Amino acid sequence: MSQRLPSTDWxxxxxxxxxxxxxxxxxxxxxxxDDFAPLVRAVYYFDLFDAQVSNGGVDQYFSNVAAHLADASMVPGIIAANPVYAPVLPLIEEAHAxxxxxxxxxxxxxEDDEREEDDDEDDDLLTPHAERMETIATAFYALHHAIRQRLEEDIVRDPHRYFAVxxxxxLHGSGVEHVALADGAYRLRFVDGFPIGPNVFENGxxxxxxxxxxxDRTLLQxxxxxxAAQRERHWIHYPSQASSSWTSGEDFMSGALQAVRNDREALGLGHHGLHETFNAQGLRTSAQLYWHGEELCSEHIYPDGTPQLRIAPHAGGKRWLRYWPGGALNTESIEDRDGRDRYLRCLDEQGADLAPQGTGRLVEMLSLDDGMRQWREGELVGGFLHGTVLRWASHPDGSGARETERTFYKNGRAA
Structure with missing residues (x-):
């Protein structure tokens, strides 16, 4: 069996x-x-499985990968050659079964030319297995980021098992060394033959x-x-898989400069800890606190630094507190057991109650930024929206108001 390793340099x-x-x-x-050593070949085939199952499900893996392999039944055995994948190997084996x-x-x-009909026939073939496939995909997705970082940890622990360096x-692999290559000047610091760093790479x-x-190589930064033009700073503690990222640059949606702090587990997509967004001036615009992917509470903030919206758990649902610019409370509402939003308070900017006992007028601020002010108006009956609710937008100072949406509610439900 081949012991070939992919070639790279430090x-x-x-x-x-x-x-x-x-x-x-x-x-x-x-x-x-298949010409490479079993340890690294396992990485390749796991990546094929992960890329499809984590993004589209087991059926997508069948269609895009398994159907094009000479013998897909060999894949679990190939992946098993790397012990890092042991926790998810039963799921991979079940999918291939x-x-x-x-x-x-x-x-x-x-092989049939009528592809539209084939798609229906493929679905029919997989229908008896749909529930199992969904269970496999869900369980695999819950683990795949952690498994990937266990692999990164294993590579960092002994890179020569994975690469021909x-x-x-x-570069001689000892102490602090400087080298100038075609794509930039590098500064590396070696300890016992490994580039502990700080390793600095100046680009052209x-x-x-x-x-x-x-x-001890347990912490990477x-x-x-x-x-695009963003900069990212990551750290991960491999034993605990605690991790965090800072991203700065233009927001890809709005183009505005911003910085985002994102505490995560295993550098995955799920949040664990604090998630904060800052504008170009360094002012916090939002913050959310998570526990293993579950949002515990959140806050959105006006440009002047006062709270705009606070959300927290309440009796199995959520409680919303909305504020006027400047910090005065605007509305307080909770998610009722039947899914409706029930308003407990609705106050104007001076603190006057617009809906005593839950019945009266609703004027609710929705957002305020450099370009637009948004709010909605309607009627409350017994704490629930009732009748036509109008959504408005204007310039930040309130001028140029225009209606942007109208929705009819009946006892708290949109009709």
Whole structure:
């Protein structure tokens, strides 16, 4: 069996941080993956499975990958060669057991020219397994970020098991070393042959990336280029998988400069801890607190720094507190057991009660930013919206008001 490893060098590998395994997948995608050592071949096939199942489900993996492999039944055994994947191996095996039962009929359908009919036939083949496939995908998704970071931890612990690290002229792997290459000037700091750092990579475009590890390699910190012109700073403590990211640059939706702090587990998409957004002046615009992906409370903030909206749990639902610009309370509402929003208070900017005992007029601020002020008006009966509710928008100072939406409510429910 081949013991070939993908080739890289220290600068190239470090600049993949925090996702060092990317260098493995990139190398194997450009070659014949089965020509590589079992440990790294497992990474490639796991990546194929993960990319499909975590983004589209088991059926997407069948359609995009399994149906095009010479023998998909070999995949679980290939992935099992890397012990990192042991926690999810039963799920991978179960998915391939389903594939084995439908593979022949599935391929026969694919050979038919009538593709629209084939799609329906493929769905029919998988229908008896739909519930199991959904369970597999859900369970796998809950684990895949943690598994990926266990792989990164294993690579950092002993990169020579995964890579043939090629020499770089000027780097000897001892102490602090400087080298100038075609794509920039580098400064690396080695301890016992490993680049603990801080390792600094000055790019030809004037940018600078930094990667460094704790002496025992359990903590990684890095600052690298992000999406578009953004900069990203990540850290992860591998044993606990506690992690966080800071992203600064233009918001891809609005184009406004902002910074985002995002506490996470295993550098995954789910939140764990504090998530904060700041504008270009450093003022906080929103904050959310999470516990293993569950939002505990949140706050949105006006440009003047006063609260705009606060959301917190309440009796199995949520409680909303909305404020006028300047900090005076506007409305207090809760999510009723039947899903309706029940208003407990509605106050004007001077604090006068607009709906005593829950009946009266609703005037509710929705948002205020540099370009627009939004609010809605309607009637409350017994704490619930009733009748026509109008949504309005204007300039920030209230001038130029125009109606943007109208919705009819009956006893708290949109008709």
């Amino acid at each position: 600068p190239a590998l470090l600049r993949c941080a925090p996702h060092f395994s990317r260098a493995i997948v990139d190398a194997l995608c450009g070659s014949e993956p 389903i594939w084995t039962t439908v593979a022949d009929a599935y391929r026969e359908d694919d 090629a020499p770089v002229p000027g 475009d004037g940018g600078c990336d930094v990667v460094w590890f704790s002496p 890095c600052e690298v280029a992000g999406w």
